Amino acid sequence: MTQPLYDLPACLPSGVVEDQDNINRFTGFINAFAHAGLNLPGGALYFADGVMAFFRQTGFLGNQDFTAAVDKHALSVTERTTIWRAHTSVWAAKSCAGLDGDFVEFGTHLGTTPLVINDCLPGIFSARTLWLYDLFEADEQYFGDLPEDAFAFVQRRLAGINARIIKGALPDSFLDSGPERIAFAHLDVTHAQIERELLAAFLDRVVPGGIILFGNYGHCLAPYRDIQSAIDSVLGQYAVLELPTGQGLFVKR
Ligand SMILES: C[S@@+](CC[C@H](N)C(=O)[O-])C[C@H]1O[C@@H](n2cnc3c(N)ncnc32)[C@H](O)[C@@H]1O
Numbered sequence: 001m002t003q004p005l006y007d008l009p010a011c012l013p014s015g016v017v018e019d020q021d022n023i024n025r026f027t028g029f030i031n032a033f034a035h036a037g038l039n040l041p042g043g044a045l046y047f048a049d050g051v052m053a054f055f056r057q058t059g060f061l062g063n064q065d066f067t068a069a070v071d072k073h074a075l076s077v078t079e080r081t082t083i084w085r086a087h088t089s090v091w092a093a094k095s096c097a098g099l100d101g102d103f104v105e106f107g108t109h110l111g112t113t114p115l116v117i118n119d120c121l122p123g124i125f126s127a128r129t130l131w132l133y134d135l136f137e138a139d140e141q142y143f144g145d146l147p148e149d150a151f152a153f154v155q156r157r158l159a160g161i162n163a164r165i166i167k168g169a170l171p172d173s174f175l176d177s178g179p180e181r182i183a184f185a186h187l188d189v190t191h192a193q194i195e196r197e198l199l200a201a202f203l204d205r206v207v208p209g210g211i212i213l214f215g216n217y218g219h220c221l222a223p224y225r226d227i228q229s230a231i232d233s234v235l236g237q238y239a240v241l242e243l244p245t246g247q248g249l250f251v252k253r
Contacts, residue, residue, distance in 0.1 A: 048081040051244050060087035069119035073112050085215070085245045086116050092184055092211045092249070093117045097124055101183030101207045106170055106198055107190065107215065108132040110147075111154040118161055130163040131179055133170055171198045182206045188215030192226035199234045206252045214240065217248025 030038065030047060037043025041062030046053040060066055066087065074080040093103065103125070105114060114130055136151035147153040151167045158165065166173050170189055182205045187195055195214075206212060214231055216224040217240060224246075231240060231248065240248040 049084065051084060066120055069116045073115040075110055075112060079112050085247055086113060088245060088247055089113050089186060089213060090117050090120045092213050093124060094121055096184035096211050099183035099207055099209055101181035101210060102129045102131060102179035103184045104131040104179060104182055105186040106133050107188035108134040108154065111157045114158065114161060125162045129179065130161060132163055132165045133173055135169060136167045170194055171201055174198060175201060180205060183210045185212045187212060190216055190223060192230040195227055196230040196234055199231060208252055210252045212250040214248035216246055218242045218246040
């Protein structure tokens with residue numbers, strides 16, 4: 001990787017960030033581990049995107065095709081520091097490659113995750129359609145920079161991929177269109193109520209063995225904190241695996 005993989009302000013609660021003594025202590029702690037391998041495969045400490053893990057393989061950091069894809073396509077520090085989440089997405093896409101069904105991303109933002117998947121799994125989208133849904137404009141929860149015409153920007157970025165890019169408010173934009181059979185769905189719109197309605201609408205279309213990856217199942221701060229209970233209320237007795245990345249993983253049986 002060409003830039004640091006962690007971003008202190010993004011990783012620490014605001015009360016900690018504002019106290020310079022705390023920052024200095026924390027930075028010293030992190031730097032001490034940097035000598036023994038920080039954010040390296042088989043290193044002493046992985047620290048990024050709210051995840052702190054000691055003595056883990058983090059083998060994905062040693063996969064140069066994968067790290068090159070993230071380096072190439074990430075448009076922000078956030079998209080770089082969420083590299084473990086990107087690894088989960090690539091794994092899920094690969095796991096569903098043999099299934100009969102399309103791939104869907106609810107909440108596409110600027111299209112970085114499908115681009116990373118496409119680089120890591122060349123040809124994955126030639127055998128199926130990738131359906132991408134987003135407002136492609138700022139909503140009340142959005143706090144980053146968007147290109148002036150985000151929709152056209154994403155269309156240009158994904159021009160080489162067999163994708164149907166649908167601009168509009170979910171869940172209606174999905175109910176108006178959408179694949180009949182879904183092998184892999186990435187549900188990542190960050191609104192509990194919308195995710196509940198969407199999941200109820202598309203769950204029956206997920207084929208047996210298909211995977212749903214929930215982008216913010218495990219995050220406990222606003223605006224994410226109600227997402228887990230919203231998803232569980234739809235899935236009933238089925239179980240979601242909460243991941244340290246904040247994602248949730250569900251395999252349809
Ligand atoms: C966390 S971002 C998605 C990140 C993206 N999946 C990735 O991996 O890079 C959440 C996205 O959901 C979109 N969104 C929020 N509410 C929406 C709605 N009602 N309909 C469509 N998109 C929505 C936002 O515009 C934003 O781009």
